[in-house]
Amino acid sequence: MVGAVERFDVLVVGGGKAGKTLAMDLARSGATVAMVERGMIGGSCINVACIPTKALVTSARAARAVRGADALGTVVHGSHLDLDLLRAHKEDVVDGMVAANRQQFLESGLHLVIGAATFVAPRTVRVALPDGGTRLISGDRAVINTGTRPYLPPIPGLPEAGVLTSDDLLRLSRLPRRLTVLGGGTVGVEFAQMFAAFGSAVTIVEGGPRLLSREDPEISDAVAQVFAADGIDVRTAVAVDRIDRVPDGTVRVVTADGAAVDGDVVLVAVGRAPVTRELDLPAAGVRTGERGFVEVDEYLRTSAERTWAAGDVAGSPQFTHASLDDYRVIRSQFVGTPRSTTGRLVPYTVFTTPELARVGLTETEARAAGHPVRVVRLPVAAIPRARTLRQTTGMWKAVLHRDTDRILGVALLGAEAGEVVTAVQLAMLAGMPGTALRDAMITHPTMAEGLNLLFAQLAPEPVR
């Protein structure tokens, strides 16, 4: 039976990064806030995405470190992978963060409703509760933050072949001897490399011409070289015709040229689809685009009055920090000093080993935008800290405005690149030219010190 409508100042549908942060923030400042969450306390990042994968990347790096330990003077005998311990490590990290989120929800005073929401009217949802009951919840304002799910492409045979998604593979019930990864994007490369480090024989089947297609070709090539050195079979520009499960349990990916890639497990990592279909958004007056993402303007306003969308579902860049920034954009409208998503600098790090960290424009994008471009590059082996770490693989690349030395973007492939990139991002936000990083005194020996070397290639002041 459905009770009366419960009314709140704010209704948040889906507790992803933007939604939960906004809900807690507004609740702390005295608003009545209901957040409806289907079941993942803390959203996908901490449950099935960033956090568990990065916990496993740490394990993969530990495995690599053990293999390379003799070069550092420690000879290790008899190491092996223990899947139970590996899973326990990942679950401990995830459980700790879920518990911390639950506690923060409680302390903030937000009203958490566990159940699946469907719109029945503008800013009003019916919630299907786990016990079979139903609640009707309405907000004076509503925010949709329901995220995405793995996209399954319409490849013949795929539904019957028992392929896995990142959610499935993270459960780690067994280590596949042969893993085929469909898609050489961010999810694909991170999983491929970690499973290769755990001992699986990994093949990547990528439809496009190269791995990590949003990068400059030389960066994709550098990543491909790392993968080749790790023994990963990377096949690019491959069209998949069908996927079959053959009688011995092998999952066979058959490509258009008739070749077969056999695996015990196929991970499908070809992008993500928005969680919108089951929300009945037309009932809320919220329009979606062709691919199902919620249509929003630069203030993340939907087509419905006093209704916003945030994070992946709103078509924002698919990163947790972008979703967090969406929270800031929406909050700014509630406090009367609106900011928009226009012109945001969206950095990201691909957690391969070594990491690939990016901010700003690629060289390809900068040229396409008509900027007069200057490019400087640095082999990571030139950075003293890389030598002491014995992690000399990689290259750094910076794209600058030729006339002003304004930094347009960087791609850093190398150890600790995800940490170093923030220094460049802050310089870009502050409007500092590349020469400022050339001339800044940076701690020696750190990876960040490489910024001195990278930008040293810009013209020095002439000696008079």
Ligand SMILES: Cc1cc2nc3c(=O)[nH]c(=O)nc-3n(C[C@H](O)[C@H](O)[C@H](O)COP(=O)(O)OP(=O)(O)OC[C@H]3O[C@@H](n4cnc5c(N)ncnc54)[C@H](O)[C@@H]3O)c2cc1C
């Ligand atoms: C394997 C993987 C690794 C990743 N690693 C990184 C990384 O290292 N760094 C990074 O920045 N990004 C990473 N990402 C991307 C990042 O996870 C997403 O961009 C981010 O989690 C999106 O958050 P969100 O706020 O859009 O919503 P989500 O965190 O996806 O939350 C949406 C929530 O809505 C709930 N929900 C859905 N439908 C309903 C409904 N009808 N009723 C109630 N609740 C509902 C869901 O249960 C979920 O909790 C990764 C993604 C994947 C798949």
Ligand SMILES: NC(=O)c1ccc[n+]([C@@H]2O[C@H](COP(=O)([O-])OP(=O)(O)OC[C@H]3O[C@@H](n4cnc5c(N)ncnc54)[C@H](O)[C@@H]3O)[C@@H](O)[C@H]2O)c1
């Ligand atoms: N470290 C991080 O920040 C991180 C990690 C994982 C995921 N993410 C986010 O999650 C998003 C989704 O990741 P993803 O890897 O699923 O998507 P993606 O868009 O990054 O990559 C998908 C890849 O699959 C390929 N592809 C598409 N159809 C194919 C087909 N039929 N056969 C073979 N290849 C095909 C595409 O060419 C592309 O290279 C990313 O874009 C990223 O924003 C971020």
